[in-house]
Amino acid sequence: MTLRRLRTLRTLLAGAAALVLTAAAAGCGGADAPNAAVRPDGSVDLSKVTLRIGDQKGGQQALLGAAGELDGLPYKVTWNQFTSGPPLLEAVHAGALDFGAVGNTPPVFAAAAGSDIKIVAAADIGLTGQAVLVPKDSPIRTPADLKGKRIGVAKGSSAHYHLLTVLKKAGLGFADIQPQYLAPPDAMAALSRGGLDAWAIWDPYTAQGQTQAGARVLVDGRGYTTGYNLIVAAEKALEDKAKVAALRDYLTRQRRALVWANANVKGWGAVWSRDTGLPLAVAEEAARRRAARLIKVDDALVRNEQLVADAFRDEKLIPGSVDIAKFVDRRFNDIEVENK
Structure with missing residues (x-):
């Protein structure tokens, strides 16, 4: 094929691709296309809205379902399961999800990566x-004993920050250990077969490690970290009037469900047991120790999240500084639900 014919073919292929993309945009609704869920008078038809939600094991779907808050939803919902917060927020940034629930650290890593995300609601569990778990017969008795040890942790997760604070209080840093960046199921398997000296993790995996691997708690999160459970949304979703209306309804239900769980530990534990496969007694204990206090996306939350960001910056685990104030949206703070 001559160079001239090759250039012509490339031009034709590029033109065909452009036509396909234009047709797809027209079929799916381009940026300038009217939103079918928004009526001419500006009101929203929630029946035409679909919320794409990222979830984790024993998470939002199980909680809202147990509390009866998924009954009679005026909009559609699709659920997508993740092993931890960082990949969930990658999906939010990529446009595959509208929002999801994560711990205190994934938004920091997402913000450091330039993700288009905003924290829109919060609870403190x-x-x-x-916890940082160790094998039952491990000689590790204090955080200082973690020096030089193989410690499993999900990178960018709430456990990552918890581990960092535990090490710091013991006069150590990540350079003093052998971090093993593993998803919770892989870390659980590694701890069980002796491939890890310790594991930084959260419930229900903490309960699973205690019951199925016989692990013991070296130290828990008290005095080290926050228990923030954060709802993080895509900026694109927050620019969509119809999705914002559906999200407001969802957040109201989600917050009612958290209050319900605090008052119905046995009922929530039973659902959590079925959802996670944990023994009933263990699930109930995990549910009890995750009792949530509803909080707002306020200055205190921004300050505490900034501490997380600064700690990872100082350890050179994220590139440069992050201004957390730029990654919050306070418009849903007016949602009032009784906090028992």
């Missing part, structure tokens, strides 16, 4: 289920 109990810290006894946030």
Whole structure:
């Protein structure tokens, strides 16, 4: 094929690709296309809205379902399961999800990577289920004993920050250990077969490690970290009037469900047991120690999240500084639900 014919073919292929993309945009609704869920008078038809939600094991779907808050939803919902917060927020940034629930650290790593995300709601859960586990007969007795040890942790997760604070209080840093960046199921398997000296993790995996691997808690989260459970949304979703209306309804239900779980530990534990495969007694204990306190996306939350960001910056685990204030959206703070 001559160079001239090759250039012509490339031009034709490029033109065909452009036509396909234009047709796809027209079929799916381009940026300037009207939103079918928004009526001419500006009101929203929620029946035409679909929320794409990222979830984790024993998470939002199980909680809202147990509390009866998924009954009679006026909009559609699709659920997508993840092993931890960092990949969930990658999906939010990529446009595959509208929002999801994560711990205190994934938004920091997402922000450091330039993700288009905003923290829109928050709760503070109990810290006894946030733990550094070690094998039952391990000689490790204090955080200082972690020096030089192989420690499993999900990179960019709440456990990552918890581990960092535990090490720091013991006069150590990540350079003093052998971090093993593993998803929770892989870390669980590694701890069980002796491939890890310790594991930084959260419930329900903490409970699973205690019951199925016979692990013991070296230290929990009290005095080290926050128990933030954060709802993080895509900026694109927050620019969509219809999705914002559906998200407001969802957040109201989600916050009612958290209050319900605090008052119905046995009922929530039973659902959590079925959802996670944990023994009933263990699931109930995990549910009890994750009791949530509803909080707002306020200055205190921004300050505490900034501490997380600064700690990872100082350890050179994220590139440069992150201004957390730029990654919050306070418009849903007016949602009032009784906090028992």
